[in-house]
Amino acid sequence: MVETTELKEKKDWLVPTAVVLGGAGIAAGLYFYMKKPPGVDVGDVIRAHFKFDYSGEGGSYRLLVRFGWYQPWYMPTGFDQEEGMDRYTKEVNLQGPDSYEFDLDCVIPTGVKASTYDAEGSILSLGMEPGKDWIERVFAKNVFTVRKD
Amino acid sequence: MEQQPIAVSVVRKAGAGVYTEITVVEAPASASAGSLVQVRVSIKNKTASTIGIMVGGALEYGASPWPTISFPNNWANFPAGQSYYFDGTFTMPAYAVVIHAYSYYYGADSAWHFDDERTKSVGLGVSEPNFSNLSVVYSLV
Numbered sequence: 128m129v130e131t132t133e134l135k136e137k138k139d140w141l142v143p144t145a146v147v148l149g150g151a152g153i154a155a156g157l158y159f160y161m162k163k164p165p166g167v168d169v170g171d172v173i174r175a176h177f178k179f180d181y182s183g184e185g186g187s188y189r190l191l192v193r194f195g196w197y198q199p200w201y202m203p204t205g206f207d208q209e210e211g212m213d214r215y216t217k218e219v220n221l222q223g224p225d226s227y228e229f230d231l232d233c234v235i236p237t238g239v240k241a242s243t244y245d246a247e248g249s250i251l252s253l254g255m256e257p258g259k260d261w262i263e264r265v266f267a268k269n270v271f272t273v274r275k276d
Numbered sequence: 277m278e279q280q281p282i283a284v285s286v287v288r289k290a291g292a293g294v295y296t297e298i299t300v301v302e303a304p305a306s307a308s309a310g311s312l313v314q315v316r317v318s319i320k321n322k323t324a325s326t327i328g329i330m331v332g333g334a335l336e337y338g339a340s341p342w343p344t345i346s347f348p349n350n351w352a353n354f355p356a357g358q359s360y361y362f363d364g365t366f367t368m369p370a371y372a373v374v375i376h377a378y379s380y381y382y383g384a385d386s387a388w389h390f391d392d393e394r395t396k397s398v399g400l401g402v403s404e405p406n407f408s409n410l411s412v413v414y415s416l417v
Contacts, residue, residue, distance in 0.1 A: 165416045167416060171416060171417075172416070172417040173414055173415070173416060173417070174414070174415050174416075174417045175412050175413075175414055176412065176413045176414075176415070177410070177411075177412050178409070178410070178411045178412075178413075179407050179408065179409055179410040179411070180407070180408045180409045181406070181407055182406040182408070183406060183407075192412070200360075232417065246412070246414055248410070248412030250407055250410065252305075255305065259300075259302070260302075260304070260305060262407055263407045263408075263410045264410070265410050265411065265412055267412065267414060270414045271414070271416065
């Protein structure tokens with residue numbers, strides 16, 4: 128009795144593997160390029176677009192933006208503001224329950240050091256101390272990079 | 277967090293903030309009765325070595341004994357010169373309260389020693405207007 132073995136075509140995995148790895152590399156590069164924060168210079172304007180829902184009866188509140196570093200474990204309030212950066216505020220008057228949107232323009236001041244900054248956006252009542260008290264706040268990482276001092 | 281607190285070798289008289297400093301007590305300016313109030317107490321290790329530090333807190337109102345503030349994690353070993361914070365909660369009573377926060381250090385006698393204190397008032401207010409779904413998007417203009 129003669130045993131027979133079915134012949135199979137030998138596959139070359141080198142080309143498809145190279146194509147897959149190459150594609151993944153391009154995708155990763157594109158991802159990190161797209162994630163790179165925009166570079167800014169002194170005098171440039173960063174616009175903070177606030178969006179929130181409000182269910183109170185109306186009143187005046189303060190929107191606050193600070194730039195620095197989000198460090199929840201080592202900073203008393205979770206955020207370390209860069210000393211040379213301004214605190215950007217805007218007083219808003221809410222009429223009643225609704226969804227609201229506001230823009231707050233933040234001009235990059237002179238003298239800030241070249242670095243990549245995180246941001247804190249918060250809502251305060253008028254009597255609250257900026258940077259210490261808040262009603263609601265959110266953080267954003269790597270918002271922009273100041274190119275040079 | 278270490279399994280055991282690290283002790284200060286020399287136990288000194290309490291109450292002066294010799295080894296620790298409560299730098300900030302964070303809490304809302306007012307809260308409505310029955311609401312859960314978040315408290316954050318930041319403490320700094322003033323020494324040149326790692327020591328065990330514990331937080332405590334009470335609500336001053338009415339007659340003592342005052343109710344305590346619940347801190348799920350109430351101690352940690354702090355590296356020299358570093359700050360750390362502890363989060364706690366309490367249910368707002370039907371009175372304005374004063375949060376009284378305390379810090380303690382772990383001594384060589386295997387006991388916690390009171391060291392510093394700080395207060396913050398929380399008024400009794402109507403419910404804070406509700407904000408929700410806050411998002412902030414940043415763009416270069």
